[in-house]
Amino acid sequence: MHIFYPTGLVLAMLVPMLAVSDFEPVNSWSYKKNPTCVDIPEDLRLCYTVGYHSMRLPNLLEHETMAEVKQQAGSWVPLVHKGCHPSTQVLLCSLFAPVCLDTAIYPCRRLCEAVQDGCMPIMEAFGFPWPSMLNCSKFPEGEVCIDTNDTTANTSVISVCPPCDDDMSLDAILEHMCASEFTIKAKIKEVRKENNDKKVILQKSKAVRLGNLKKEALKKMVLYLRNGEACNCQQLDSLGSMNLLMGRKVGKRYLLTGIHKWDKSKEFKKTIRRHKCPNTDFQFK
Known part of the structure; x- marks a missing residue:
């Protein structure tokens, strides 16, 4: 039954x-x-x-x-x-x-x-x-x-790379941000293919929420979009645009877990900067 x-x-x-x-x-x-x-x-x-x-x-x-x-x-x-x-x-x-x-x-x-x-x-x-x-x-x-x-x-x-799904409400973006290990504001300088992944090289990175990372990590941070070659990520096509990027460290790599176009509105910037994440140390284990 x-x-x-x-x-x-x-x-x-x-x-x-x-x-x-x-x-x-x-x-x-x-x-x-x-x-x-x-x-x-x-x-x-x-x-x-x-x-x-x-x-x-x-x-x-x-x-x-x-x-x-x-x-x-x-x-x-x-x-x-x-x-x-x-x-x-x-x-x-x-x-x-x-x-x-x-x-x-x-x-x-x-x-x-x-x-x-x-x-x-x-x-x-x-x-x-x-x-x-x-x-x-x-x-x-x-x-x-x-x-x-x-x-x-x-x-x-699956046709869109999961981290690149930008059709989210502000509440969903905040929850996504809190479930990631770090969040930064950055422009994308270059995107390269590496095996089945996409290698994302940044410029003008600024910390939003670093978690356990140190600010020094931002200087040489390179993000990888896992299996990105097989799916679309429209945000990575707009080089030089400001984005809100989320990620986590796996081994020696920083994986991209979310990317959203930076909203210039005062409400968005104020909400992102003031939002306090609960203690969510459990990450899909």
């Missing part, structure tokens, strides 16, 4: 269909620690709009406090914004913010595999492997589990 769980549907409507004796949970450790039912707070951006209003603590990722859930979930919001699969939010929130039921209900394996097919190329473009927390083989196949009617990946987004 499966729970079909389309985005926007209140899961409570399906509670009468559940029979706890129908299955053995994959891992019900958290439900043996006196779990509590709490409202999903508005600032838990990943799951506030998922379609139900209450969640269990501890959750299915061993987070015991809401502060920990918020900290760990924040870095996943940009992946949902990328639209790599319509059920990405459902999969993530079934683990970060499990619905309040007497028994742990895990995502179905086919749901996990469908999201993986759509989103793994996006994550690889950012230098992240598919995380162990989303190892699809550990989720149930024929038991009660959370599923959706849509298991088709949105492959159209």
Whole structure:
């Protein structure tokens, strides 16, 4: 028996269909620690709009406090914004913010595999492997589990390099910025092809948010757009234009994780400079 769980549907409507004796949970450790039912707070951006209003603590990722859930979930919001699969939010929130039921209900394996097919190329473009927390083989196949009617990946987004998707609201840009390790304002001097990547040489770089990097790193910073040769990045075609660039260090390289045209409006500049990111040290691990 499966729970079909389309985005926007209140899961409570399906509670009468559940029979706890129908299955053995994959891992019900958290439900043996006196779990509590709490409202999903508005600032838990990943799951506030998922379609139900209450969640269990501890959750299915061993987070015991809401502060920990918020900290760990924040870095996943940009992946949902990328639209790599319509059920990405459902999969993530079934683990970060499990619905309040007497028994742990895990995502179905086919749901996990469908999201993986759509989103793994996006994550690889950012230098992240598919995380162990989303190892699809550990989720149930024929038991009660959370599923959706849509298991088709949105492959159209791959035509544009994921870091180059500039069709974002200001809120989405801020969340993307906070999920990256550093953010700079810079003009692009030159773009070269290097193997399957694009090598981005900068000029006039200025720190916006450096994280653990030192200012000296900006002087010789070169960014790489992973697998950039196979997709389009319109922003890199406008040499000399000012851009907001985001990235992270992987090994000895600085990978480009986001690039947006610099908005000269006072509102944009003021918001970018004054925005304070929460402590999101968890990065798609």
